[in-house]
Amino acid sequence: MCFNYKNDVLFAEDVNIKDIAQKIGTPFYCYSDKKLNGNYQAYKNALAEFNNTICYSVKANPNLGVLSALARLGSGADVVSAGEMYVALKAGIPADKIVFSGVGKTRAELREAIKNQILQINAESAAEVETINRTALELGLKANVALRVNPDVDARTHVKITTGKKDNKFGVNWDEALNLYRAASKMEGIRICGIAVHIGSQLLDLEPFRFAFTKIAQMVCALESEGITIKNIDLGGGLGINYNVELPPTCAAYARVVQETLGKLNKHIIIEPGRSVVGNAGILVSEVIYTKNMGEKKFIIIDAGMNDLIRPAMYDAWHTIMPVNKKRVAPVIADIVGPICESSDVFAKDRIIEPLAQGDLVAVMSAGAYGASMSSIYNFRPLVPEVMVRGREFFVVRERINYENMLREHHVPSWL
Numbered sequence: 118m119c120f121n122y123k124n125d126v127l128f129a130e131d132v133n134i135k136d137i138a139q140k141i142g143t144p145f146y147c148y149s150d151k152k153l154n155g156n157y158q159a160y161k162n163a164l165a166e167f168n169n170t171i172c173y174s175v176k177a178n179p180n181l182g183v184l185s186a187l188a189r190l191g192s193g194a195d196v197v198s199a200g201e202m203y204v205a206l207k208a209g210i211p212a213d214k215i216v217f218s219g220v221g222k223t224r225a226e227l228r229e230a231i232k233n234q235i236l237q238i239n240a241e242s243a244a245e246v247e248t249i250n251r252t253a254l255e256l257g258l259k260a261n262v263a264l265r266v267n268p269d270v271d272a273r274t275h276v277k278i279t280t281g282k283k284d285n286k287f288g289v290n291w292d293e294a295l296n297l298y299r300a301a302s303k304m305e306g307i308r309i310c311g312i313a314v315h316i317g318s319q320l321l322d323l324e325p326f327r328f329a330f331t332k333i334a335q336m337v338c339a340l341e342s343e344g345i346t347i348k349n350i351d352l353g354g355g356l357g358i359n360y361n362v363e364l365p366p367t368c369a370a371y372a373r374v375v376q377e378t379l380g381k382l383n384k385h386i387i388i389e390p391g392r393s394v395v396g397n398a399g400i401l402v403s404e405v406i407y408t409k410n411m412g413e414k415k416f417i418i419i420d421a422g423m424n425d426l427i428r429p430a431m432y433d434a435w436h437t438i439m440p441v442n443k444k445r446v447a448p449v450i451a452d453i454v455g456p457i458c459e460s461s462d463v464f465a466k467d468r469i470i471e472p473l474a475q476g477d478l479v480a481v482m483s484a485g486a487y488g489a490s491m492s493s494i495y496n497f498r499p500l501v502p503e504v505m506v507r508g509r510e511f512f513v514v515r516e517r518i519n520y521e522n523m524l525r526e527h528h529v530p531s532w533l
């Protein structure tokens with residue numbers, strides 16, 4: 118375990134969380150290098166029988182330390198903007214391990230991707246295919262293209278993170294995919310190299326994967342029977358994780374599904390896991406500012422807000438909240454809330470937790486994915502620092518942004 122109590126104090130690996138708080142103040146994100154490694158290796162080991170590339174999904178957490186650690190392990194990247202491509206390259210992830218997904222890539226972004234000769238652009242519409250072709254021809258290059266197809270499968274996850282149903286905006290309609298492949302394969306600026314699918318996030322059930330991968334296998338056979346060769350099969354995001362009482366499937370069980378559905382095709386398998394690589398490798402540490410009782414109800418007000426971690430407000434997501442200092446006294450029931458002027462700024466409702474007092478620290482667990490990456494400066498609150506821990510060491514990868522820097526790109530109109 119990488120986040121553990123020692124003598125009733127929470128540690129990240131061998132670093133006392135209180136020591137970090139003392140040095141840099143709260144709130145802050147803290148990532149465990151060891152956990153990150155372990156999560157990446159679990160996929161790597163499970164997929165060992167395939168020629169594979171794990172393209173970590175940068176949107177889950179684009180922290181330069183996280184990306185550099187993954188780059189060292191040999192990870193590729195799944196990016197959804199030129200910005201993510203930029204930071205992935207900066208972290209040392211080679212272009213030929215980068216896939217570019219997204220329903221609305223701009224021409225400028227496509228130009229960057231083509232110039233960089235990345236592993237694969239996952240195109241999501243006929244219009245995008247046309248644009249890639251034109252852009253590649255202008256550059257005198259060929260773009261490596263896969264179609265992201267929409268298999269029309271229900272991922273049985275939260276409605277806001279379901280992507281593989283035909284009424285979602287994502288991917289090429291299943292019934293139109295074959296024709297689009299035919300057209301694209303004749304375009305001078307395009308080198309068809311693969312097929313991609315992504316059905317949603319936080320999947321706790323392997324059956325939707327099995328269903329989608331089976332359909333992909335059929336599509337690959339249909340394409341190859343027409344002489345359109347598919348090198349890469351990109352299976353999209355990874356497994357769900359445990360936030361509360363969930364029991365996500367193991368990487369090995371996932372790999373079995375890949376083997377059973379796609380093994381015979383003998384292709385290069387790409388996966389784009391984000392949450393399951395970095396989610397439980399990160400926590401958000403915050404300090405209790407006040408506690409108050411309103412009638413029967415108790416509130417614990419902490420210095421992190423929905424701008425720092427929006428998942429509870431946006432998806433009603435559960436995050437376990439642990440006191441950094443365990444007091445071993447009877448718990449109370451309280452709402453744990455942030456300071457933001459929104460009623461949805463609630464991390465936990467009616468949560469059973471040890472009584473907390475002003476100045477106590479808490480850790481919001483499994484906040485490594487879609488935490489810092491979705492944070493904002495709402496209420497003009499500075500983005501919080503992000504720290505990486507390795508053994509006894511910790512390192513501030515991203516500093517707390519100061520007000521001056523927050524105003525750096527602001528300019529008062531000249532007429533004022």
Ligand code: LLP
Pocket residue numbers: 174177195218219278280315317318319320353354355356357389390391392393428432486487
């Ligand atoms: N590939 C594509 C094309 C994606 O759209 C996503 C996630 C992933 C890979 C990574 O999926 P993962 O392995 O992390 O499940 N903000 C939400 C999650 C949004 C996921 C969006 N796409 C949350 O906090 O739950």
